[in-house]
Amino acid sequence: MRPGKETLINIPDMNQNVGALLNNMQDHENGEALLRATLDLVPDLIVLKDGAGRWLFANRLVLETHSLTEEQCLKRTDLELILIRPELQEIFEKNVEADEKAWAAGSPLLNEKILTGSNGKLTYWEVVKTPIFDAEGERKCLIVVSRNITERKENEKALKAQELQYRLIANHMTDIVSMMKPNGEIIYVSPSLKRVLGHSPDSLEGSQQLKLVHPEDTDKLTVLIRETASKIQNAGREDIRLLHRCGLYIWFEIAVSLVQQNEREEDFLLVTARDISIKKDYELQLQSMAFRDSLTGIANRRHLMTRLEEELGLTDNTPSPLAILYLDVDKFKKINDTLGHAVGDELLQQIAQRIGDNLREGDLVARIGGDEFVVLLPNTDCAEQIEGIAKRLCAALSRPWQIGGHEFSSTSSLGIALSPQHGQTPAELLHCADRALYAAKREGRACTRFYQEADEPGDSDVLI
Structure with a gap:
């Protein structure tokens, strides 16, 4: 075996029990034999040295580890043992150095060292020298107890490796992870906050997460946190x-969950934020496709009916009439x-x-x-205003068109229905405006007409 790095740390005496056992057993008959049997069963390396560094006792594990016999090691110092086991020279020299540090300290001293066995495997040892x-303050003896802590060190290494993995994930993840107290105070924010939103995690820790929330969404998040906590x-x-x-502002899906601790630790909230801006954009595109006419880009029938329902629901609170203008292109089939x-x-x-x-x-x-x-005119002042808008549209649609190298003119007729005079539902208003459009066409096209009861079926409707 060869030694590796070592660290000296003052600690409470780890081997006081061994020292007490040595002192007590010497006063009893057959004490030496009983002491030997007892210490040979201890799974630690135990060595007793006199004030000059000579070995007075070594348990079985020490002898087996160093491939020594009692006759070879007792009454010899570590330096003398080098002659017997020259391959262990570095270990014995390190022992002498550490012994002197313990004598100089005058109190138990802990020494951690790494040894490499003949098989190349590293072993970790915690050595306490007492x-x-x-009575005169002269050196009497030195008790050395070495405990194999390889399993503990390997577990610590595994834990650190696991922590490193979690840290790497936290540093490179696209989600923002935070921990907060039930009262909303932030106690941790992942480093991804800087990459995703441009804010330093330190700027949020100890504050309220709501400081970054859109004002219109604050109530939603407040309720979510309160109900979860x-x-x-x-x-x-x-x-x-x-x-x-x-x-x-960027859209995120915020997930909040309660992490319950034991009685000695306070519960906390785990909050994750995932960027869903692409999803939101896609939803808006789908919504646009559902409510927009694919050819012209203006509203389609579904959008019109939804908006008309909303406006009719507001007419109870306003005296202003609501108007529907229904129009088409005269002789569009011929074009x-x-x-x-x-x-x-x-x-x-x-x-x-x-x-x-x-x-x-x-x-x-x-x-x-x-x-x-169909044109929806909410919040109009009077029928005259509505008629003025309708005639303006008729005039605009009568101006020449230049399309695909062709110049031509067309006209449009408009039928007008008012709420609540002509109808109080979208279907009633569209029906009345449609009947008024037919009547306008009969009257010569390129004109406007308010709905009248006489426009109902039964008339001679000729549409070209």
């Missing part, structure tokens, strides 16, 4: 926006057949653009199929 002095629920999650250092469907599609796109350019903020235009468009 000096004993006589009070054990109303063991865990929960919410979609929350957190502030990036650059000033932008498609003559100039082609590509020109027809471009015409619909430009019609949607012109309508939008002539509406107020808060108004809505939707394509509900083919060449049919």
Whole structure:
């Protein structure tokens, strides 16, 4: 075996029991034999040396470890043993050096060392050297107890390796992990906070996590933390926006769970935040696809009906009338057949653009199929204002179009229905506006008409 590094540390006497045993057993008959039998059973290396460093006793484990016999080692110093076991020279020299340090300290001294066996395997030892002095203060004897702590050291190494793995994961993960007290005070934030949101973990520890939360999401997170901390629920999650250092808010899925400790330690909340901005963008795209017309990019029928339901729900609280304008393109089929469907599609796109350019903020235009468009006018002042908007649209849609190298003109007719006069549901209003559109076409096209009861079926409707 060869020695490795060693560290000297003052500690309480680890081998006081061995010293007491040595002293007590010497006063009894057959004490030496009983002492030998007892110490040979101890799983530690035990050596007793006199004040000059000569070996007075070594238990069986010492003899086996050093391949020595009692005759070879007793009454000899470590330096003298080098002549018998020259391959252990470095160990014996280290022993002498450590012995002198123990005598100089005058109290038990702990020495950790690493030894390499003949098989190349490292073993770790904790050595306690206890000096004993006589009444005159002269060196009497030195008790040396070496305990094999290889298993403990290997466990410590494994634990450190495991901690290193967790630290590497925490440093490189894209999720933000934090621990907080039940009152919301943050006690730990993973280093990923810096990479994901640009904030230093130190800037949050000891504070409230809510400082980064979007004002509109604060209540949601507060309730989630409170209910989890009070054990109303063991865990929960919410979609929350957190502030990036650059000033932008990013969507995160926040998961909060309660970690219950033993009676001596306080429970804490484990909070993880996962970036879901891509998911949110995708959801918005899907929502846009569900509520937008794919050709023109304006609202579709579903969006119109949803918005109309919302606006009708508000009419009870306002005296302002709500209007629906229903329009289409006069002789649109002829344009498609003559100039082609590509020109027809471009015409619909430009019609949607012109309508939008002539509406107020808060108004809505939707394509509900083919060449049919519906305009929703909430919060209008009077029928005259509504009629003015309708005529302005008619005039805008009558101006020439330049599409695909063709220049041509078209007209549009508009039917108008009001709430609550003509209907109080989306279906009733659309029906009345549609009937008014048919009546406008009969009256010569490129005109507007408010719904009248006479517009109901039974009239001679000719649509071209």
